[in-house]
Amino acid sequence: MKLTNEQLKKYKEDGFLIIENFCSDEEIDKVTNEMKKLIDEYDPSETISIFTTSEQDRNTDDYFIGSSDTIRFFFEKDALVDGKLAVPKEIAFNKVGHALHNLNPTFEEFSYSPKIHDLIYSLGYKKALSVQSMYIFKNQRIGGEVNIHQDSTFLHTTPLTTHAIWFAFEDSTIENGCLRGLAGSHKAGITKRFIKNDENKFVFVQDSPDPVCKKEDFVALECKKGSIILLDGAVLHYSEPNKSQKSRHAYTLHFIEGEDGVVYEENNWLQSSKPFRAL
Secondary structure, eight states, X not given: OOOOHHHXXXXXXXXXXXXXXXXXXXXXXXXHHHHHHHHHHOOTHHHHHHHSSTTHHHHHHHXXXXXXXXXXXXXXXXXXXXXXXXXXXXXXXXXXXXXXXXXXXXXXXXXTOHHHHHHHHTTTOSSEEEEEEEEEOOOTTTBOOEEEEOGGGTSOEESXXXXXXXXXXXXXXXXXXXXXXXXXXXGGOOSEEEEEOTXXXXXXXXXXXXXXXXXXXXXXOOBOTTOEEEEETTOOEEEOXXXXXXXXXXXXXXXXXXXXXXXXXXXBXXXXXXXXXXX
């Protein structure tokens, strides 16, 4: 599926675009059932120890960085109390990342589909590289807030080439913490980068002052199951916590340009041991 000229114009103007009915129920059910299987097979005890030791910060950093080339589970911050699960395992996770698209055959088939290829290349990519995938749960009552951010802060290229597809695997509403975007904010570029410094510490480098914006200026990007939201890597967006009784499962893919002349920064947190795979 390629963007129409009208869709492309709106996307370039706003920095985000909702496209309805992009995925069928059958496609979504296949990958969500696969995730249920992964959760059923997953033993959280080892991961719990990583997040509850005296060296939690260092171990957490190592666990996070090691997820670039594998499939790892990340807990919601309120899921653990005194080193034990405080909620059922099925709703304890914040996300699974960051290489589902390459390492799990079901997610791989979904992530490299012809319609995703056509959509991404209609943005003007010459050689689109798929760099990251995340299954985001935003589970009922426990799904945490995601602060205002820009994706290119974390996946920085020179020049900026990052775009994302956010797949709604369930209805996404104001009540269960839908995405919210600030229209046109991508035009100012990014203000900071999340990097690994010379001391192997992960820090934010502030390149320019953060924009002055109010949450009430953001648009609630409500959408139905099967919809997608295209996101420019520089657009400001966030989501409120999910205090409702309904989960808000979603899946994201991030892409960068792989053509000569585009540099994926060596101090980005996500560094793959293999070349990024072209879409």
